[in-house]
Structure formats: structure tokens, C-alpha cells
Amino acid sequence: MQLCQVSGTAAFVAISLAATFAFWLGLDDVYRLKHHGEELRGVSAARVSTVLRHHENAQHGDPTVLRTSTANTAIPAQSPRSPPLTLVGPSVAPHSVLFSTSIALQSNGSTNAATGLTKPPYFDRGIYNTIHGEKYYDISRFDGLLPEGNWTLLLPVLKKLASGGDLKIFVLGGSFTSGVDCLQPAKGTNVSRRLCAWPSRFLHWLRAAFPRSSVQMENHAQGGSPSNVILAGLGLLNFAGVDLVLVETLVNDWGDEVRAYERNSRINKEVAVSASFEVLLRTLKKVAPRSLIYTVEAACPGCRLAITNHKKVLEFYKIPHMDMVKVVKDAPTLWNGRNHPSYQTHQALADLLALSWSNVWDRMAGMNLANLGPLMQDFGVDFYHPAKERNRFYVCTKPCAVLSSLHTSTVRPKIRRGNWSLYEDRPGKPGWISMTPGSIMEIPLCFGRKPTLSITFLRSYEKLGRARVTLNHRSITLLGLWNDGSHVSQSDTIFCRADDFPGEGGGGGVVGFDVKPNTKSTMKIENLKFGNSKMKLISVVSC
Known part of the structure; x- marks a missing residue:
């Protein structure tokens, strides 16, 4: 938009996914899957569905019920687990971020060896391939990056993608996410606006990594829209069938829009940023209860001052998110420009999302099922902010x-x-x-x-x-x-x-x-x- 502007016994729950995958690979479910010119080993998605259903039943107090899926689909297999990876954060000594040329997928080990998922930059970027010698940031130093928050909630989304299911994504945000001032030279014509922005680039990776799935995205980002403006228009959107909602509001939340929209209201800016963000997230969960809410925290100069106001809410609800402020603190040159950075920054953000999601899939192979917790995102009944702060912000969920x-x-x-x-x-x-x-x-x-x-x-x-x-x-x-x-x-x-x-x-x-x-x-x-x-x-x- 523009603005007018995811028969067993209780003992089964304790086995690890790594052991489960190893067991599957010993059966006749092993097959050969053609993927980007490489032959990868895989296991049937029905087996994955069986484990997930068993886990979900156990979470609801019935560990003895085991239902299987008859879906004739497959996912890439897990290889022996790599040593644990940790988030690269501020403790790592900063150094210059290098560039790497955008290149197509090779058949010499340039995919994720553990899962077969394509990792940046080793895939054909299509319309995002650079020309005239332009280069992208090399984000390989962040190979161990994981999403902040409860990233296990990504499992149902990744499982759906890996099994060849359809995925529908909504994007909400401001002018940065709508691609304002994003322009990339390309053969024939330039790539600009929403097509140039990070959501479209992330969508391109999802389709490359999961070619058997149909992934659709609607980018409803609009210029000058903090959390409370999006709140006032949520009822104008139809969330039916939406699996994932990507939210980016920090750029505008820290601007003057929050207070300007609440005319004649003496509201503390920090409280306004945090409370409006909480109301937005909880309202999204109300109108889209089956959707995973995943936020992206941008790293504009003002964002680095305001991130704590969002983090309070994100940590309270354990919402999975990408913290670009933390990444840019370690590698400042990843974010060029102010609120509207160049296309290289948009690509870096999309690549970091791709890396972190690939790493989530890797980690699942070594986790104990009992440690996963509920696989459905649930915000519960408690709030971070009191009602007097939340009630300042108008919510429209039913159009007139x-x-x-x-x-x-x-x-x-x-x-x-x-x-x-x-x-x-x-x-x-x-x-x-x-x-x-x-x-x-x-x-x-x-x-x-x-x-x-x-x-x-x-x-x-x-x-x-x-x-x-x-x-x-x-x-x-x-x-x-x-x-x-x-x-x-x-x-x-x-x-x-x-x-x-x-x-x-x-x-x-x-x-x-x-x-x-x-x-x-x-x-x-x-x-x-x-x-x-x-x-x-x-x-x-x-x-």
C-alpha cells in the first residue's frame, strides 16, 4: 500500500528428531530428489507430519494418540548435525563487511549440506542478479544467525514449505518495507518500489529454496505508517488463509507519526511506541489467529535508539523476529542511508532472513521433541502494558x-x-x-x-x-x-x-x-x- 498517502507412548516424546531422521533414513522412504541440479537424499513428509502430530497431541495431554498423514510428498533429509551455532552479536569484534558477487547455484556443495536448503548467495537471484559489476554484501560471517525470540514457532511454516504446501504471506510496514527510494539497475528495466524491497527478495529465496511450494505474498506496507495507523486499518484487510504476517514498524514508530496521529494527546513517546506496537501485535493475533506473526526490526539511526521499546514487547510474548539493530551494531556498513537505504541493504536483510530460517531448520534435527513447547503461537491473557496505555489506540477490525x-x-x-x-x-x-x-x-x-x-x-x-x-x-x-x-x-x-x-x-x-x-x-x-x-x-x- 501507499499512504494517502505452522501407537506411541509417552516415552516416544523424549526421542530426538535427529534419531528420528536417522531411523527414517534406514527405511524404504529414502528417495532421490532433484533440486537445483543436485541429487539430494530425502524422507517422506508424511513421516514429519506423524512426529509433529504426535508432539501436538502430547502438548494437549494425549501422548498415546498417533495419527499419520498420507501425503505423498517429501522433504530434504538431515545429515549428521554440525556443532552448535550461536548468534553472532556485539561480542564479535566489528570489521569491514566485504562484498560478494551475486552468482548462480553451483553443484559443488554450495547448498546447505544439512538440509539441502539453498543459502545466500548460492542461488540464482533472477531479476536481482547484479549487472555492471555491482556487488552485494557478503553476510557469510553471520552463518550461525538465528531469529530472536521463540524461533521454534517457525517449524510449522517450514514444514509446510518443505512438504510442497501453499504458503500465503502478508507484509505490513512503512515506506522502507514498501521500497521507497529502492532502485536497482537491471537488464531491460530497473527494479524499483515493492519489487525492489526486502520482502520481494525474501520471497524470491523462499521460492528458490522450496520450488515445490506455491508461495504468495501481498505487501501492504505504506509510507508514513506507524503501528497505530496500521491498527486503524487492519479491518480493511482479509487475513483468510494467511500463514505468515511479516511486520516492520520501527522506522515509523520512532518518528513523529505516533504522537501526531494521537492529536491533542499528551503521550510519552517511549510508551506510545511500545504500547501501540503491543496492541498491533495482539490485534493481529485476534484477526489472524492461525497466522505466525514475525517481526523485522530495522536498523535506521532512530531505530537504534527506539529498539528497546519494541524489545520489551517482543520478549514478553517471545515473538520470533529479526533484530537488524544487533546485526548492524556488529557490521555498521550493512545499513547504508537513513530510513530508506539502498537495494544492497534490502538484499542483505533478505539474505539474513534466509540464513536464519535455514539455521532454524538445521537446529530441529538435534532438538528433543519435549523441549519444543507448543507449536501454535499463543499470546495468552496477560498484557505488558496496562489498559490505560493500550486503550489510547483505536482498532478497526470490522469495516463499515x-x-x-x-x-x-x-x-x-x-x-x-x-x-x-x-x-x-x-x-x-x-x-x-x-x-x-x-x-x-x-x-x-x-x-x-x-x-x-x-x-x-x-x-x-x-x-x-x-x-x-x-x-x-x-x-x-x-x-x-x-x-x-x-x-x-x-x-x-x-x-x-x-x-x-x-x-x-x-x-x-x-x-x-x-x-x-x-x-x-x-x-x-x-x-x-x-x-x-x-x-x-x-x-x-x-x-
């Missing part, structure tokens, strides 16, 4: 009005002039499409006590025009064409704090409509005459 070309709508639009028609211009890609300048469509909306609005429309590099959106006598313009040389066609979402005054918001580019709380209003969208005349509206949601 929905117009959607993909899901159920609660309102009907009215065509006042010209043509706005609902159809698929591409298979599986419906929307309200207008081809005639001057065409007007009206959409009835309603708002709660903290009015918010999201508008999703198609953007591309060709054949699209502009449209004017008017609400409460205030207007904004939707640009169908990218203005930064992006060479992709994809939906883009504007998220508005509808109660803000027009032009309010400053650096985040926030534009408001001065909508009053608990009111109804009609939004008008008009196709403007500008070059190509096609515009495609996908959804409008108010809260």
Missing part, C-alpha cells in the same frame, strides 16, 4: 462499508455518467473499469469513530490514465501510470486517515478528507481525460 470486485460487497455503486462496468479484462482479474473520460461512479460509505479509507486500483507502465476521487468536498487524484519507471502491472492501495484535514501529515504524504466520526458520506470517482483513458477500480473499504 465494502465495495469489492473479488469478495462480498456490502454497498452498491451508482453510475452517474458514462461507463464503469464490473468485468474481467484479464482472466481472474475483475474490477470496475471505465474507458470513457468523464465517467462518474458514486459509492456510499460509512465511518466509525476513527474514520479510515482504502482504495485499491490498477497501476501499470502503459495504457492507463487518471481518476479523481472526491469525498466530503475534498479530492485526490489516482495515477494509473507509475512515475518512477516501474515496468510492472499490479494493484496499488491508497490508505487514508479519512478524518485528517486536507494536506495534513507532512513527510508521510498523508492526505485527509476531514470526515467526521460516525458519519455517512458518498465517494465520487471520475475518469479524467489524460492520455490513455482506461481506469480500473478493484476495491473501496471504509472503517
Whole structure:
């Protein structure tokens, strides 16, 4: 977005996964798996499912029940365990971070020997391969990196990927995570914006490491959005079927947005950062109870001052996360720039995520099942912050009005002039499409006590025009064409704090409509005459 801105006995639980894998490999489940040009040994995912189900039953007080899966899928096998690896932290003497050229996967041991997972930089980066001699950071010194928090919660996600299952990821964050100022030279056209940002690069590694899985990602990051702004718009998102939510809010949480959004509120900045972050995480768990919440703590200069405010909450709930502040403290040159670093930093973050996730999979082979704890993320009933601090932040989980070309709508639009028609211009890609300048469509909306609005429309590099959106006598313009040389066609979402005054918001580019709380209003969208005349509206949601 942009902002308008995972029959036995009790004794079975005590055996280790390492022994279990060794036992499996002695059976006829061993097969040969072609993976990136290499032949790797593997075991059936049904066996993994059996162990996990047994463990989950034991966690719920029934260690004697053992159910098996009949899935005819497979995962890479474990080799003898390496010596324990530890997180490289501040105790390691800092030194210059070297660069390594992006190279394709080789068949000479350049994969993770323990699991067969591809580790950076030994895989084909595809569109992220460098040209003209540019180089990426060599993050091999962090080979032992593990996520902070309870990283065992990653096991169900990794198991799903390894067994060839479908994985759906949502990304929430600010302008850094949406790829603002991220631009990488590439053959044919530059890689920019969301395609250039760390989530897309991490997605590329997931697909390379788990080629049998279908991994889909929706990046809903938006500029100028601290935790409390995302909170106010959570109800505008559909978390059905989402397995993993990646959250990055530290960059904006430490800015002025938290206090600016709470106008006329004398709120301590440290408390605001920590409390709003806690409310966001707990609300996410409420609206997406089956999703794993995983945070990324960025390392911008201000982030290094504010990280303790997030860490209090992360440690309280044992949330798995990537602490870039700790990494950059050891290797300062990994983060270049301020809030919007270069594409090399985005790639370094994606590579560090890939390394840490690979290391989690390695560690599982040597862990005792009884030591894993619950495999479902549960925040419990206790809170870190008292209610008086949490209740400052508005939460919208149920939209008031929905117009959607993909899901159920609660309102009907009215065509006042010209043509706005609902159809698929591409298979599986419906929307309200207008081809005639001057065409007007009206959409009835309603708002709660903290009015918010999201508008999703198609953007591309060709054949699209502009449209004017008017609400409460205030207007904004939707640009169908990218203005930064992006060479992709994809939906883009504007998220508005509808109660803000027009032009309010400053650096985040926030534009408001001065909508009053608990009111109804009609939004008008008009196709403007500008070059190509096609515009495609996908959804409008108010809260």
C-alpha cells in the first residue's frame, strides 16, 4: 500500500528428531530428489507430519494418540548435525563487511549440506542478479544467525514449505518495507518500489529454496505508517488463509507519526511506541489467529535508539523476529542511508532472513521433541502494558462499508455518467473499469469513530490514465501510470486517515478528507481525460 498517502507412548516424546531422521533414513522412504541440479537424499513428509502430530497431541495431554498423514510428498533429509551455532552479536569484534558477487547455484556443495536448503548467495537471484559489476554484501560471517525470540514457532511454516504446501504471506510496514527510494539497475528495466524491497527478495529465496511450494505474498506496507495507523486499518484487510504476517514498524514508530496521529494527546513517546506496537501485535493475533506473526526490526539511526521499546514487547510474548539493530551494531556498513537505504541493504536483510530460517531448520534435527513447547503461537491473557496505555489506540477490525470486485460487497455503486462496468479484462482479474473520460461512479460509505479509507486500483507502465476521487468536498487524484519507471502491472492501495484535514501529515504524504466520526458520506470517482483513458477500480473499504 501507499499512504494517502505452522501407537506411541509417552516415552516416544523424549526421542530426538535427529534419531528420528536417522531411523527414517534406514527405511524404504529414502528417495532421490532433484533440486537445483543436485541429487539430494530425502524422507517422506508424511513421516514429519506423524512426529509433529504426535508432539501436538502430547502438548494437549494425549501422548498415546498417533495419527499419520498420507501425503505423498517429501522433504530434504538431515545429515549428521554440525556443532552448535550461536548468534553472532556485539561480542564479535566489528570489521569491514566485504562484498560478494551475486552468482548462480553451483553443484559443488554450495547448498546447505544439512538440509539441502539453498543459502545466500548460492542461488540464482533472477531479476536481482547484479549487472555492471555491482556487488552485494557478503553476510557469510553471520552463518550461525538465528531469529530472536521463540524461533521454534517457525517449524510449522517450514514444514509446510518443505512438504510442497501453499504458503500465503502478508507484509505490513512503512515506506522502507514498501521500497521507497529502492532502485536497482537491471537488464531491460530497473527494479524499483515493492519489487525492489526486502520482502520481494525474501520471497524470491523462499521460492528458490522450496520450488515445490506455491508461495504468495501481498505487501501492504505504506509510507508514513506507524503501528497505530496500521491498527486503524487492519479491518480493511482479509487475513483468510494467511500463514505468515511479516511486520516492520520501527522506522515509523520512532518518528513523529505516533504522537501526531494521537492529536491533542499528551503521550510519552517511549510508551506510545511500545504500547501501540503491543496492541498491533495482539490485534493481529485476534484477526489472524492461525497466522505466525514475525517481526523485522530495522536498523535506521532512530531505530537504534527506539529498539528497546519494541524489545520489551517482543520478549514478553517471545515473538520470533529479526533484530537488524544487533546485526548492524556488529557490521555498521550493512545499513547504508537513513530510513530508506539502498537495494544492497534490502538484499542483505533478505539474505539474513534466509540464513536464519535455514539455521532454524538445521537446529530441529538435534532438538528433543519435549523441549519444543507448543507449536501454535499463543499470546495468552496477560498484557505488558496496562489498559490505560493500550486503550489510547483505536482498532478497526470490522469495516463499515465494502465495495469489492473479488469478495462480498456490502454497498452498491451508482453510475452517474458514462461507463464503469464490473468485468474481467484479464482472466481472474475483475474490477470496475471505465474507458470513457468523464465517467462518474458514486459509492456510499460509512465511518466509525476513527474514520479510515482504502482504495485499491490498477497501476501499470502503459495504457492507463487518471481518476479523481472526491469525498466530503475534498479530492485526490489516482495515477494509473507509475512515475518512477516501474515496468510492472499490479494493484496499488491508497490508505487514508479519512478524518485528517486536507494536506495534513507532512513527510508521510498523508492526505485527509476531514470526515467526521460516525458519519455517512458518498465517494465520487471520475475518469479524467489524460492520455490513455482506461481506469480500473478493484476495491473501496471504509472503517
